[in-house]
Amino acid sequence: METVSGTEPRAARAELSAIGQALAILGDRWVLLILQRAFLLRIRTFAGWRDALGISDSVLAARLRELVDHQIFELAAYRNGRTRYEYRLTERGLSLWALLVAIHSWERGWADRGRLPLLRHDQCGGDAEPYLGCGGCRKPMSARDTRVEPGPLARFPRIGLPRQHRRTVRPGGVADLMGYCPDSMEILGDRWSTSVLVAAFLGIRRFVDFQSGLGIAPSILTDRLRRSVELGVSDPLPDGSYRLTDKGLAFFEVFAFLIDWAQRELPAPEGSALTVTHGPCGAVLDPILLCTACGRSLRRREVHFVLS
Template sequence: MPPPPSVSEDVRVTDLPAGGRNPIGVALGLLGDEWTLLILRHALQGVRLYGGWMRELPISNAVLTGRLGRLTELGLLDRVAYQRRPERFEYRLTRRGRGVWPILLGIWSWELSWVPRYTEALPGMRHQVCGELFSPVLVCGACGEPVGPRNLVGGFGPSGTWERSMPSATTRRRSSGAQRAGFFPQTTALVGNRWSCALLGAAFQGTRRFSDFERQLSAPPVMVADRLRTFADLDVMTPDYRLTAKGLAFFPVVVHTMDWAQTWFRSPEGPAMVYTHRTCGHPFEPRYRCSVCAVRLRGGAIDRVPG
């Protein structure tokens, strides 16, 4: 008989304090960071050792140590001694950590489709089930139909306010090293810092006016103006603050980030965001299926094909 599955800490949901940052704010504070996304990406490809990330990334010891500490603290990595005398540690992805794969797959796919200069450097995706090059299609977990931003109804739930959904105000210097690494150049401009993340979230919630962005984010006007200009430069937003087709195509990353946040973190008042699929009426759970064979995608079933 196989051994019973081990139930460890990492299958539990983290209860957040009442009235404080909600799951969205916590997730944006963690994932709205270019180094963290790069570290997770390599972890999903099998890197477990400190030296492994040092080899793969132009990252400093201080930055890597800080990010690994944060990922461990929030339960995405488990720091495990794999050798004694001298004692050595490795960082294993927990279920919670592995659960970010749909977010990273969405980023990979978006960069492949919308950042032409970059596509040569980026590997393509092959689905192991059908053996074909594919792209992930966002579908509703309940009915299986493809879903876009206009197919969902809903918004903030009981713990959802703008204030509680904002990532906490840690000061971070711009990490130019990650930009040199250049893995997700435009994604970094979109979600590589907390203001951009929050602003993109607001745009997907239908915010259209400069003063509303400013009020909802409680952000200085100069900051809002700067980010909106960057979004327009990237062609994800029009000069009058509407998401373009390129901006709307980032939707799978946004909904998977919300889904991951609310799967692993919980505010006592209830969900931060509640969405229903308009067509089938069920609560929306994002899933991907293969664009070629239509089978539901699993994180381990995707190969990288050199571009």
């Protein structure tokens, strides 16, 4: 991925970019698991998530409240002897399905092959094995054939923000059949790990540039870079810089849908966006998921996971 650099005027305001807001909302293990269960198992009640995830009442209540505040869930009343409330995905929440499928696809390909359930494409009956495509030309798209141009206010301080929750560590680091793999949780479930990967996609390579760009403490950056190497996402080079491996570059599929959702759904200061262009056709980022079996676009209502 090529990054276009330029003079960036200092932002007078400290509002987060859309991508920064998305990381603040989604960069949490419990949030990802709550959303996953909402899509896969159609869980809508407090008790349903508590029983499925083994999460404490206080933590669950806090995460659900935030998801409602961010208009990803909405509260709806229903009758079951007496009036109760359930959490339903809004249109903004439903539009996250492609991001969650992209995470699943990366996991099957790079993190835990063969363990996770297949995604069946109802239109052709085949195993979808989805891959990232360009909405403009409908051809496969990867980090290597895209170009990123930051807006004039798309500065790294607009990506990070103070941590809202303590970092969640699940016992043993092993997920169940429907849980996300430890690799994904190490990247997406921690906002600094995700921010470091975003910076790497934008061309940052050296420790000092990660530190100054992200405003991250040296000890935290050292830990996150070490983890990225252990996960096989990046390689340290003799000159002290880091480069993304094939596994790390493949995570661009998730990154593409994160950018698309954030910049489409979340308000942000003008000039703080990233423009991603597909080199072969020149189209601005419009990511779609394509079915390996038939080559057609995958739509939310036309796919299902084979959980048996």
